[in-house]
Amino acid sequence: MKVYEVINLGAKELQGICENPKLEAELLLAYCLGMDRINLIIKREDEVEEGELAKFLGLLNMRKSHIPYQYIVKKHYFMGLEFFVDENVLIPRPETEILVEEVLKRLKKGNTLIDIGTGSGAIAVSVVKYFPDCFVYAVDISRKALEVAKYNAKKHNVLDKIVFIESDVFSQVPKNIKFDFIVSNPPYIKRGELETLQEEVKKEPIIALDGGEDGLFFYKKIIEGAPFYLNPEGAICFEMGYDQKEEVTDLLTKGGFKNIEVIKDLSGIDRVVIARYKL
Ligand code: GLN
Numbered sequence: 558m559k560v561y562e563v564i565n566l567g568a569k570e571l572q573g574i575c576e577n578p579k580l581e582a583e584l585l586l587a588y589c590l591g592m593d594r595i596n597l598i599i600k601r602e603d604e605v606e607e608g609e610l611a612k613f614l615g616l617l618n619m620r621k622s623h624i625p626y627q628y629i630v631k632k633h634y635f636m637g638l639e640f641f642v643d644e645n646v647l648i649p650r651p652e653t654e655i656l657v658e659e660v661l662k663r664l665k666k667g668n669t670l671i672d673i674g675t676g677s678g679a680i681a682v683s684v685v686k687y688f689p690d691c692f693v694y695a696v697d698i699s700r701k702a703l704e705v706a707k708y709n710a711k712k713h714n715v716l717d718k719i720v721f722i723e724s725d726v727f728s729q730v731p732k733n734i735k736f737d738f739i740v741s742n743p744p745y746i747k748r749g750e751l752e753t754l755q756e757e758v759k760k761e762p763i764i765a766l767d768g769g770e771d772g773l774f775f776y777k778k779i780i781e782g783a784p785f786y787l788n789p790e791g792a793i794c795f796e797m798g799y800d801q802k803e804e805v806t807d808l809l810t811k812g813g814f815k816n817i818e819v820i821k822d823l824s825g826i827d828r829v830v831i832a833r834y835k836l
Contacts, residue, residue: 558610560586561601567617574621581626582617588630589613623756636683640709645701647765649679652822653742656796656829657683659820660740663792663831666690669734671786673726673741673779674698676765678706678719680740685715694734696724699764726775727782735788742796743775744768772798776805780812787834794831802827 558566567582575581587597589612590605605613619629627633627648633640635649636657642648657680660670664684668691672681675695685693697703703721710716722729745768746754758766768774776795783793793814797805806817814832822828 558605560597560603560605563605563613570617570621585616586613624760625757635679638683638686638713640677640679641705642677645762646677646705647761649677652828653796655820655822656742656794659829659831660684660738660794661687664688664691668737670738670740671736674743675706676702678709681719682709682713682715685718686713693719694722695719696722696730698725726778727786732785736786737788737791738794739783740794741779745772745798747772773804776808780808790833792831792833796829799826805830
């Protein structure tokens with residue numbers, strides 16, 4: 558079979574599975590052949606070898622079973638950086654780039670920051686990458702996620718700039734460390750809504766999505782622990798779900814936080830909240 562025939566076959570198979578079957582078929586084939594998509598289009602009349610075709614069909618089946626494209630090719634881009642991702646970590650979302658950008662705007666030389674529930678390390682790694690003059694701690698309850706985060710830190714040459722701690726929120730973080738920023742994109746989906754998620758999202762780690770009955774479990778836990786870990790005038794920066802602005806800002810106010818700022822994502826949804834502790 559020729560390249561374009563394989564693409565057409567793949568596109569047909571992915572019909573109804575994803576939004577852009579042709580594009581995903583091209584990307585999967587390009588991945589199998591170890592080339593980029595543009596080269597694939599130039600070589601559309603070339604023959605695809607049997608082994609490569611078999612590999613492609615295997616990946617196509619994975620995709621047909623709703624495994625996200627990013628888990629198949631084991632990478633995803635965030636803040637212009639390539640991250641390794643697998644089923645142990647949430648695939649970093651573009652909305653989360655807004656969280657990172659807002660943190661970067663406010664970071665000062667020598668500041669210390671903690672990323673709670675670091676997952677792939679996307680937030681922690683990109684913060685140090687774009688603002689090397691700070692100290693970053695990254696925690697996650699999942700040892701496997703931490704391995705992925707460390708791998709990404711190594712990939713971007715910042716392994717020695719991040720302290721990784723296996724911890725359920727603050728539980729294993731020494732009390733004598735004080736932070737200027739507590740940053741988190743915690744699991745925030747209401748338990749009752751997990752079933753309604755897209756099939757692809759259901760392949761992501763449930764512990765990265767499940768925010769408890771009201772979706773607020775981790776916001777409460779982090780806000781409760783924050784006073785013991787924040788420097789005077791330190792800040793909390795959260796990503797939140799599309800309908801959580803009122804609840805999260807309420808929790809922050811009740812927790813003694815002031816100067817609450819809410820930032821919208823590109824779809825106009827209130828997505829990021831930043832608050833200072835006792836100004
Ligand atoms: N934004 C993710 C989603 O769309 C959820 C991430 C989270 O729970 N922190 O499913």
